[in-house]
Amino acid sequence: MGMTASIAAAICVVRAKAHSLQMNIAKCVYWYTAALKRDALCTEALDVLCSHYLLSKAEQLKLVDSLDTKDYGEWLRMLYQVKLPAVLSPAARLATAKKLKVEYGMKQTHDLTYVEARACSDRFDLTRSLSLTTPVINKGVMHEDCIILHAITLYRLDKEPELYLLGHKLSEDYPNSQIGLFVVGCYYLLQAKKNDSRTKRALVYFEKSVSKSWYFLPGWMGYAFAYALKSSTDEVLRAYSRAERFAPGSHYLPLCTGMEYLATNQVALAFRYLKLAKSLCSTDPMVHHELGIAAYRMGEVEKAASHLTRVLDLLRQYDDRIVDERDYCHVDFLEPLYCNLGHVMRRRECYSEAVEYFKRAIALRPKHAANYSALGLTYAMMGSDALAIDVLHTALSLSPFEKYASELLDKLMNWMADVNVDEAVGMMTSSFSCI
Numbered sequence: 001m002g003m004t005a006s007i008a009a010a011i012c013v014v015r016a017k018a019h020s021l022q023m024n025i026a027k028c029v030y031w032y033t034a035a036l037k038r039d040a041l042c043t044e045a046l047d048v049l050c051s052h053y054l055l056s057k058a059e060q061l062k063l064v065d066s067l068d069t070k071d072y073g074e075w076l077r078m079l080y081q082v083k084l085p086a087v088l089s090p091a092a093r094l095a096t097a098k099k100l101k102v103e104y105g106m107k108q109t110h111d112l113t114y115v116e117a118r119a120c121s122d123r124f125d126l127t128r129s130l131s132l133t134t135p136v137i138n139k140g141v142m143h144e145d146c147i148i149l150h151a152i153t154l155y156r157l158d159k160e161p162e163l164y165l166l167g168h169k170l171s172e173d174y175p176n177s178q179i180g181l182f183v184v185g186c187y188y189l190l191q192a193k194k195n196d197s198r199t200k201r202a203l204v205y206f207e208k209s210v211s212k213s214w215y216f217l218p219g220w221m222g223y224a225f226a227y228a229l230k231s232s233t234d235e236v237l238r239a240y241s242r243a244e245r246f247a248p249g250s251h252y253l254p255l256c257t258g259m260e261y262l263a264t265n266q267v268a269l270a271f272r273y274l275k276l277a278k279s280l281c282s283t284d285p286m287v288h289h290e291l292g293i294a295a296y297r298m299g300e301v302e303k304a305a306s307h308l309t310r311v312l313d314l315l316r317q318y319d320d321r322i323v324d325e326r327d328y329c330h331v332d333f334l335e336p337l338y339c340n341l342g343h344v345m346r347r348r349e350c351y352s353e354a355v356e357y358f359k360r361a362i363a364l365r366p367k368h369a370a371n372y373s374a375l376g377l378t379y380a381m382m383g384s385d386a387l388a389i390d391v392l393h394t395a396l397s398l399s400p401f402e403k404y405a406s407e408l409l410d411k412l413m414n415w416m417a418d419v420n421v422d423e424a425v426g427m428m429t430s431s432f433s434c435i
Helices: 005-021 025-038 043-051 057-066 074-083 090-102 110-122 126-138 144-156 160-173 178-192 196-212 217-229 233-246 252-263 267-280 285-297 301-316 331-347 351-364 369-382 385-398 403-434
Strands: none
Touching: 005 025, 005 043, 025 043, 025 057, 043 074, 057 074, 074 090, 074 110, 090 110, 110 126, 110 144, 126 144, 144 160, 144 178, 160 178, 178 196, 178 217, 196 217, 217 233, 217 252, 233 252, 252 267, 252 285, 267 285, 285 301, 285 331, 301 331, 331 351, 331 369, 351 369, 369 385, 369 403, 385 403
């Protein structure tokens, strides 16, 4: 008697779990993929492939194309596309999720809520992402992906009290659970920004969360971030390297490795890892942002401009409309983006555009002296010396030790003084000759 598709898929899942325990990633991926090919509704296999980042972008696309969904309709293929993060851009995921609800009548399940919240987070709309995950958390639903994303968003928004309450509740309801340990680690990591002594506690909790399952990528990332606060570059890179074995399809690992190399000014190595991150997920704005920085430091200004303008394209596209990224995008990402675009446009001698981007950066962070210094330099290169001096004075009023602004201001003042003397001599000579 032949097996039904669901039973065959279940057997494949069991085999995949066995290979997972043996840390045989290749066979683990093979059997989870086989389970989905036998039964397209085998959500357990799909969830593991997604949450453990076991598939590269090419493998995700191949999986979606190979699925037999004719018995269920196009909605199932669309659901797979939004759950596999590398297939569609964040904006496209949001649009597809909306289409599933409007055209196919899909209810607002916790899975769909997570998909939308994750897409918002990926395009740095952190406030909306938090508003989507909060109702799920308040209901006490143990949706692991939602809880992890919620905790990460609270960390990124510096919401320490809310993160403490979430960690406390999970520790009470699910003692020593992987998710609870991770959330508590996030809380101590947030405290470590202000108090270095908390870094050790964060490391302890992240290490415990990873020990529950080597495939738990958020725990590895938190572990690396904690070492990054201690400026332990070797430990950070070692953590990313170890995690890469268990999450081969994650673009976050080469992305963060590249960012760490950028921080230590090893630009060539950084560029190599960032290109790898782009090959795994070309729709993440952060990947193009960091590639733009690396290209700029390597002197490839046109490449830098291409990557940074691509970031704006990814942020602005939503539901077939062009939106203003300033309406939703978090300032911690948008302000550096505008500043970097300003520097690139200045190097390309597109001074008007550079001024516009620097002004946008200043509007977001009006007390950041470096942006005023960059704007002052741009005005000076345009020949608008009076404007440059005024802006540089503002930079020094915000930060009296802004070395670059001080040096540039001294040069401009000395030059203008020389010009005024020349003009005075010219006027006197002219008057004398008229007598």
